[in-house]
Amino acid sequence: MVFEPTTCIQLTRDQSSSALGTETIVLNYKKGNYYELNEVGGFIWSLLQTRQVLSVQKIKDQVLDEFDVDEFICQQELLFFIGNLFDENLIETTA
Amino acid sequence: APSSKKSYTTPKVKVLGNVKKLTLK
Numbered sequence: 609m610v611f612e613p614t615t616c617i618q619l620t621r622d623q624s625s626s627a628l629g630t631e632t633i634v635l636n637y638k639k640g641n642y643y644e645l646n647e648v649g650g651f652i653w654s655l656l657q658t659r660q661v662l663s664v665q666k667i668k669d670q671v672l673d674e675f676d677v678d679e680f681i682c683q684q685e686l687l688f689f690i691g692n693l694f695d696e697n698l699i700e701t702t703a
Numbered sequence: 704a705p706s707s708k709k710s711y712t713t714p715k716v717k718v719l720g721n722v723k724k725l726t727l728k
Contacts, residue, residue: 633719640723649714677711689714696716 609694609701611687613665616702619656623698627654636698643696648675649689661702664690 611617625634632650634643645653648671655670656662668686672679693699 634716635722640721642719642722644717644719646712646715646717647709648712649716652714674709675711676708682711685713689716692716696718698716 609691611664611690611694613668613683614663616661616663617656617690617694617699618661618702619653620697620700625653625657634698636696639697641696643698651675652686652689656699 622638623634623636625632627650630647630650632645632653634645634653636642651674652667652671655667664686667690668679668683671677671682671686675682690699694701
């Protein structure tokens with residue numbers, strides 16, 4: 609799956625999560641896997657929880673507003689992170 | 704001016720385990 613800045617994504621229904629300090633723990637009901645997201649990963653996750661559907665571009669803008677990071681690095685690492693979430697069936701694209 | 708933004712680290716998702724593989728005694 610190739611993600612573009614205009615790609616819109618949302619959390620899948622088969623998961624539940626809880627914030628623990630600066631980290632977030634996520635359980636995928638279907639796969640049975642549970643995960644740990646670090647602070648930046650948890651921030652991205654919280655955006656998707658709050659806004660339901662977001663474009664990759666919008667998420668990047670929010671991360672740039674919140675964290676001290678170069679835009680190019682932010683985009684590259686965001687795309688990689690989103691790809692990992694997609695591979696684990698934690699997010700899905702919207703039509 | 705000091706940046707009011709938080710320190711950035713690469714966003715990561717780490718698999719901790721699988722509940723279906725837990726053994727209940």
